[in-house]
Amino acid sequence: MAITVLDTCSAMRRILQAPMADRAGLLRSMLEPNAGMYRYYPGEIDLVSVHHQTSGFPIDRDEERCLDALDTLEAAGAWERMQRALDDALAVLLEATPGLKAPDITVLFVLGDPADQHFMGPCLGLTGFGGISGNIAITFWPFPENVERLEATAVHELHHNLRFSPGGVVWNPATVTVGEHVVSEGLADAFARQLYGDELGHTRIGVPHLHDDAVFDKVLTGLDVTGMENFTAWVHGDPGAEHLGVTPVGLPMGAGYAAGNRLVDAYLAATGRTAAQALHADSAEIIATALRRG
Incomplete structure (x- = not known):
């Protein structure tokens, strides 16, 4: 390889x-x-x-x-x-x-x-x-x-x-959820942070909303949405949705990245795993573990 x-x-x-x-x-x-x-x-x-x-x-x-x-x-x-x-x-x-x-x-x-x-x-x-x-x-x-x-x-x-x-992980366009996409962004950022630290490892578009509870809560309401045409609105936010001509959902740019980082960080803290070890972790398990942790 x-x-x-x-x-x-x-x-x-x-x-x-x-x-x-x-x-x-x-x-x-x-x-x-x-x-x-x-x-x-x-x-x-x-x-x-x-x-x-x-x-x-x-x-x-x-x-x-x-x-x-x-x-x-x-x-x-x-x-x-x-x-x-x-x-x-x-x-x-x-x-x-x-x-x-x-x-x-x-x-x-x-x-x-x-x-x-x-x-x-x-x-x-x-x-x-x-x-x-x-x-x-x-x-x-x-x-x-x-x-x-x-x-x-x-x-x-x-x-x-x-x-x-x-x-x-299998990405099936017919059944994949916003939650899978959000979690994958959080895991990828967590891996970059594992290697290069928080300051460099966070994707820049998500940084302004990392601690915004309203944005986080809004993204959570869309985690079960399917249909890849909907993903830009939930992950990249209204600017990305409007650029592609899809319906915005009232989220800022990079909202899904910010939410994904929070979900993944809670999961990694609960399990003691690294982002590298969680490469193939199930997104539903990550979300459930993170939300139980509160």
């Missing part, structure tokens, strides 16, 4: 400096190694279109701004830091979970779109997706707070990837 952080640094620089007519083809070539992330999508997927739909960097404007951001990440050693963090975190998870069969994992780390107001504003310049076994995608803008948390961001997604890999 191996983790490969793709050399998107060189690829992005080549794309941003290429003649306009060549950029889409070069971008498609860069994205292709991580195409397995979309293996469950119905029909054909155009990787370039998906890139732009998910706040990826533009190929028809803002070249200098993106190249400057790329220079910042390269100077920070972002790709090397991410590779080391993921390799170290995998070793921790393998030790904590006897018999864990980790897949080979491909990591795509790309710049975001500096003109995307939702990405740069409510999302704070960071989105990640690690829920499809064997593939991780991180879209990033190098705000100083994000660069500082780069390792924690990567291992958060790794925890998701191995939680939902074969032999782990």
Whole structure:
């Protein structure tokens, strides 16, 4: 089992400096190694279109701004830091979970779109997706707070990837609950905090609401909701819901992350387990244990 952080640094620089007519083809070539992330999508997927739909960097404007951001990440050693963090975190998870069969994992780390107001504003310049076994995608803008948390961001997604890999928790789109999603975010944050401490390990969008009892209580009312189209409203809150055109439920950005951290912390305190040891813990058990603890 191996983790490969793709050399998107060189690829992005080549794309941003290429003649306009060549950029889409070069971008498609860069994205292709991580195409397995979309293996469950119905029909054909155009990787370039998906890139732009998910706040990826533009190929028809803002070249200098993106190249400057790329220079910042390269100077920070972002790709090397991410590779080391993921390799170290995998070793921790393998030790904590006897018999864990980790897949080979491909990591795509790309710049975001500096003109995307939702990405740069409510999302704070960071989105990640690690829920499809064997593939991780991180879209990033190098705000100083994000660069500082780069390792924690990567291992958060790794925890998701191995939680939902074969032999782990089954994510059935027809039956999965908001509670599963909320718990998975809490566990992934707890793992990042296990390795890097609370200041760096918390996902930034959830931090403002960690101690907000009204937000926590509201999220609890939605834990049994099914249907993945509803998850953004309960986990990312009204800004995320409105961005995707789904019905908001009256929650701030990152509400589900904040609630997930509280639930998972109560569970880990009650059981004495670490987030690494709880990689495959049942979400219903985590929620029940946490709520009993009060």
